[in-house]
Amino acid sequence: GENVEQHPSTLSVQEGDSAVIKCTYSDSASNYFPWYKQELGKRPQLIIDIRSNVGEKKDQRIAVTLNKTAKHFSLHITETQPEDSAVYFCAALTGGGADGLTFGKGTHLIIQP
Amino acid sequence: KAGVTQTPRYLIKTRGQQVTLSCSPISGHRSVSWYQQTPGQGLQFLFEYFSETQRNKGNFPGRFSGRQFSNSRSEMNVSTLELGDSALYLCASSSRQGAYGYTFGSGTRLTVV
8 A cells, every 4th residue: 555754753943934844655656645734633724735747836835846756745835934833744645545545644843933 | 614523522432332423524525534543653544435335445443334324424433442442533525536625624532441
C-alpha cells in the first residue's frame, strides 16, 4: 500500500516568515494530494489540494508543489500569521481510492510573535 | 449549509462492550468515510460508504463495521471493545465517491476503560 512520510514533525517560524512542509509518497499510482489543517481540539480542514496532472497550485498565501518524478509534494505558507499555528497533514490517494487517504504523521507549525 | 455532524462527541465505554457512532453528511453528499485518529498511528482509513454500499475498506479487524442509510447518514459499530480502540473517530463526507474534497466532522472521542 501507499506510504507517506512528512517532515519536519515540528516547525517554528517567526511571524511574517515563510514555512515549508514536505511529504514524500511511495506509490506512483497516487493521483490526488490534499493538505489538511487541524487546530487543537478541532476537525481537520482541507486547505488546498492538487492532482497529479498539475505541478503547482496557489491560493492566496498558500501554495502546493508536486514533483511526480521524485514522488514528493510540499506545502508553502508565506507571510505567516498567528492563526496559521496548527498541525498540518499531507495525504495521498491512490487511483480508485481502495485504501482511502493515506496521511502523513503531521507537522506542528508554531508561529512565534 | 450545515456541516458534517457526528454524535455523540464524547463516549466512555468498558472493555468488551460495543459502541455505535453516527455521522450525518453535508446535505447532498453521498459518500461517507470513517477514519481513526490516534497520537501513535495518526489518521487511518476505516471504510467508505457510497449510496448505501461499502466501497472501500482499510486494514482494521472485523470488529469494526458500518452501514449507510438511504438518507446518506452513516453509522460505525465497534464490537468487543479493546483499550487500543480509544481514539478520535472522524467521519468525512464528499459529493463523489472517493476522498476528493473531504469535509470532516468534529469527531467522536471514544475512551475505552
